[in-house]
Amino acid sequence: MNPGDRVRVERADVTNEGVLMPSSTAEHLVIKLDGGYNVGVDREAASVDVLESDVHVVDDEPDPEAGDVSEITFDDDLPTISLISTGGTIASTVDYRTGAVTARFDAEDVLRAVPDLAGRANYRGRVVANILSENMDPSIWQDLAHAVHEEIAAGADGVVVMHGTDTMQYSAAALSFILETPVPIVLTGSQRSADRPSSDNVMNAVCAVEAAKSDCAEVLVCMHADESDDACALHRGTRVRKNHTSRRDAFETVGAKPLGEIDYETATEDGSDGAVADEAITLRREYASRGETLDIEPDLAADVELATFAPGMDPAAWEYLEDAAGVVVAGTGLGHVHTDLIPRIEALVDDGTPVVMTSQCLEGRVCDRVYDTGRDLLDAGVIEGGDMLLETAMVKLMWAVANADDVAGTMRTSLAGELTAESRPWR
Amino acid sequence: MNPGDRVRVERADVTNEGVLMPSSTAEHLVIKLDGGYNVGVDREAASVDVLESDVHVVDDEPDPEAGDVSEITFDDDLPTISLISTGGTIASTVDYRTGAVTARFDAEDVLRAVPDLAGRANYRGRVVANILSENMDPSIWQDLAHAVHEEIAAGADGVVVMHGTDTMQYSAAALSFILETPVPIVLTGSQRSADRPSSDNVMNAVCAVEAAKSDCAEVLVCMHADESDDACALHRGTRVRKNHTSRRDAFETVGAKPLGEIDYETATEDGSDGAVADEAITLRREYASRGETLDIEPDLAADVELATFAPGMDPAAWEYLEDAAGVVVAGTGLGHVHTDLIPRIEALVDDGTPVVMTSQCLEGRVCDRVYDTGRDLLDAGVIEGGDMLLETAMVKLMWAVANADDVAGTMRTSLAGELTAESRPWR
Numbered sequence: 001m002n003p004g005d006r007v008r009v010e011r012a013d014v015t016n017e018g019v020l021m022p023s024s025t026a027e028h029l030v031i032k033l034d035g036g037y038n039v040g041v042d043r044e045a046a047s048v049d050v051l052e053s054d055v056h057v058v059d060d061e062p063d064p065e066a067g068d069v070s071e072i073t074f075d076d077d078l079p080t081i082s083l084i085s086t087g088g089t090i091a092s093t094v095d096y097r098t099g100a101v102t103a104r105f106d107a108e109d110v111l112r113a114v115p116d117l118a119g120r121a122n123y124r125g126r127v128v129a130n131i132l133s134e135n136m137d138p139s140i141w142q143d144l145a146h147a148v149h150e151e152i153a154a155g156a157d158g159v160v161v162m163h164g165t166d167t168m169q170y171s172a173a174a175l176s177f178i179l180e181t182p183v184p185i186v187l188t189g190s191q192r193s194a195d196r197p198s199s200d201n202v203m204n205a206v207c208a209v210e211a212a213k214s215d216c217a218e219v220l221v222c223m224h225a226d227e228s229d230d231a232c233a234l235h236r237g238t239r240v241r242k243n244h245t246s247r248r249d250a251f252e253t254v255g256a257k258p259l260g261e262i263d264y265e266t267a268t269e270d271g272s273d274g275a276v277a278d279e280a281i282t283l284r285r286e287y288a289s290r291g292e293t294l295d296i297e298p299d300l301a302a303d304v305e306l307a308t309f310a311p312g313m314d315p316a317a318w319e320y321l322e323d324a325a326g327v328v329v330a331g332t333g334l335g336h337v338h339t340d341l342i343p344r345i346e347a348l349v350d351d352g353t354p355v356v357m358t359s360q361c362l363e364g365r366v367c368d369r370v371y372d373t374g375r376d377l378l379d380a381g382v383i384e385g386g387d388m389l390l391e392t393a394m395v396k397l398m399w400a401v402a403n404a405d406d407v408a409g410t411m412r413t414s415l416a417g418e419l420t421a422e423s424r425p426w427r
Numbered sequence: 428m429n430p431g432d433r434v435r436v437e438r439a440d441v442t443n444e445g446v447l448m449p450s451s452t453a454e455h456l457v458i459k460l461d462g463g464y465n466v467g468v469d470r471e472a473a474s475v476d477v478l479e480s481d482v483h484v485v486d487d488e489p490d491p492e493a494g495d496v497s498e499i500t501f502d503d504d505l506p507t508i509s510l511i512s513t514g515g516t517i518a519s520t521v522d523y524r525t526g527a528v529t530a531r532f533d534a535e536d537v538l539r540a541v542p543d544l545a546g547r548a549n550y551r552g553r554v555v556a557n558i559l560s561e562n563m564d565p566s567i568w569q570d571l572a573h574a575v576h577e578e579i580a581a582g583a584d585g586v587v588v589m590h591g592t593d594t595m596q597y598s599a600a601a602l603s604f605i606l607e608t609p610v611p612i613v614l615t616g617s618q619r620s621a622d623r624p625s626s627d628n629v630m631n632a633v634c635a636v637e638a639a640k641s642d643c644a645e646v647l648v649c650m651h652a653d654e655s656d657d658a659c660a661l662h663r664g665t666r667v668r669k670n671h672t673s674r675r676d677a678f679e680t681v682g683a684k685p686l687g688e689i690d691y692e693t694a695t696e697d698g699s700d701g702a703v704a705d706e707a708i709t710l711r712r713e714y715a716s717r718g719e720t721l722d723i724e725p726d727l728a729a730d731v732e733l734a735t736f737a738p739g740m741d742p743a744a745w746e747y748l749e750d751a752a753g754v755v756v757a758g759t760g761l762g763h764v765h766t767d768l769i770p771r772i773e774a775l776v777d778d779g780t781p782v783v784m785t786s787q788c789l790e791g792r793v794c795d796r797v798y799d800t801g802r803d804l805l806d807a808g809v810i811e812g813g814d815m816l817l818e819t820a821m822v823k824l825m826w827a828v829a830n831a832d833d834v835a836g837t838m839r840t841s842l843a844g845e846l847t848a849e850s851r852p853w854r
Contacts, residue, residue, distance in 0.1 A: 042806075134763040134800055138739045166759035170738050245761050245791025305744060308735040308757070310821060311597050312565045317732060320744045330735070332593035334672050336561040362789075364672025373561055394737060 011046035079157035088164025133164025141174035158212030172237030176416035180295040207232035207262035224248035233258035238418035299402035301325040335366030349381030358385035438473035506584035515591025560591025568601035585639030599664030603843035607722035634659035634689035651675040660685035665845035726829035728752040762793030776808030785817040
């Protein structure tokens, strides 16, 4: 059997049928099901029947009847959008149609995979990784930032990053701190794969391209706004969180409405052209407009740790933090931990490790000036995280330790909308 | 100077004036401000003026004009509600009026502190602790459970627990698993202390007493339903989370509407008597009605740890888990971690440590049967946490390890509403 063969695989009473894909490990077979979904099967004790050979070559032929585009012509009137793939459910759409998992990914592949994108832009395609997003790490964030930087330097009018949803919020935060961008950088993904009737992949991709054509030169996350197919929400990359395991509208701007949205009906009206973005997009708040400056500061101190407080925890559990470059504490309420942990935090600070306090509450802001515990934490040298999301605070601290002379001052200053002004005194 | 003196304390340009309270540490002075709020001041370098001696003795005299009740008569027509104090902002109301921090706390004190409670029930008062809730730990949950058990055994028709808000959700979960109760057990607290115009302490206390008189024999959290003063929400103790640092309606039932609510206007109508609860309370879903069975299984394996996954984390950070009695992992999305962490989890399981997977998403449920990573985790022996809140899962695992023969089976079975049935297949 070879990648490209149509196979039936049986293991432990489960049968999967589809196209055998290249696998990154020797232990697993990867099978692309007919709907475009990948499953992995332990090779050990699996029985494989090859049903047909080299099936993916057939799939690779463009089919004009199905809306495939066989010849890509560059249209001077359209903006150029760079599509960067990192993996995840949304990328499997592209993989399925092309039959390629990690190799080529060009404009033709994009349009063959999502024909609805045709006529909206000229496309450039690029693959940075092909991983499930739980395997993302700071070094891949850096690779991604360099790729985005190169695409913009090469003339892209906007960038769309296809990303798994599980750690999209971390990658969006990393790009927000690493890059200063003159064009939109829009992350999108898919909560339901292409084989499911409720798949969100086409709509999210179309809306992300429209957002990438807009005037909003920020790092954005573009995903379903609600359970209907009416609109995609645009979330600022430093204020967004995946708050539901499976819903299509899992992503939320924490503590506020999203920055804006893309109306899908307007975005897909007949006769749509390069100007459609202006009509389809609504931006509710102040945002950074398109500009000239492109800059990258990619250094990250990867060994920043997130330490979650819980009642009953053993203070010794935090011994490993002694080697960290920085620590973000997920505290209770206004930003507290058990009194017994305060000397440990003080020792870290005295040892030169910046410690940032955030709250498990998600919404609101830490305020350590009210209760004894909070004042003791401030005395110990804790940096208050304001209303930063704890995931964002962790990524920002990685960046601040590597790039800032004044880490505490940098953490207290909003660099990319991650801190918002108090709407009222908390009392 | 002695506790009970009215003092002015200056330290580092900050002046506080109020009644000196007994302090549990030699390093701090505790001053009860006029509004009932406690502040702690570092004794070192603080200058103290005694303005008046023994002020709290004066405050201890009942004042009928102010609604104080000087003689408590037992009313056979009213239910008996036990009020148990553990500390936190709401308890400071009681402390202020009585001038006592940890000592006596009886029916007279309750009514002097919150006169609005008069006429609703016969009260018993009891102090289990007087701590900020970030200092709660499993041994205090056990003390609290024993106290609740004793109060119910002594004839209480309902129990109200006054608790700091920061870890109230953990204590509510602990009581839910430890106790089988024939009467309501209602936790309440206060997000704003009595000295602030927007204080929620009186309304939360009144609504909690009404809830404790109701037919709902479950562990409930009773807090403001929204930013107005119209109603308090009743949250099931295993499904509730503090989702905002400072709002009065910080507590939310995750993924659903609250179990019920108390309409404050109805609860405070003139002529209210013991029957008012029936009109003021709305219960939206199935609940456990009052019954006969009172039981307690207080054992907890306190050394269960909560391990939060984050991209870029050092797998060595989880070495300390080797000594844990159980581990709850806060994973991404459907319940994933970086592939590199799976062997570490497998080693824990092989060593006999139960490992439960939950999601950082808050809403939705983990499902490890779809993606490679999830199947690998199941192969490693991970117990799926379903839609349990990660805080609830941690407390439940403490209880399950100490009490259940089949820990995995117990974790997968809903004991106190902590797991809800799937409303639809997640796909």
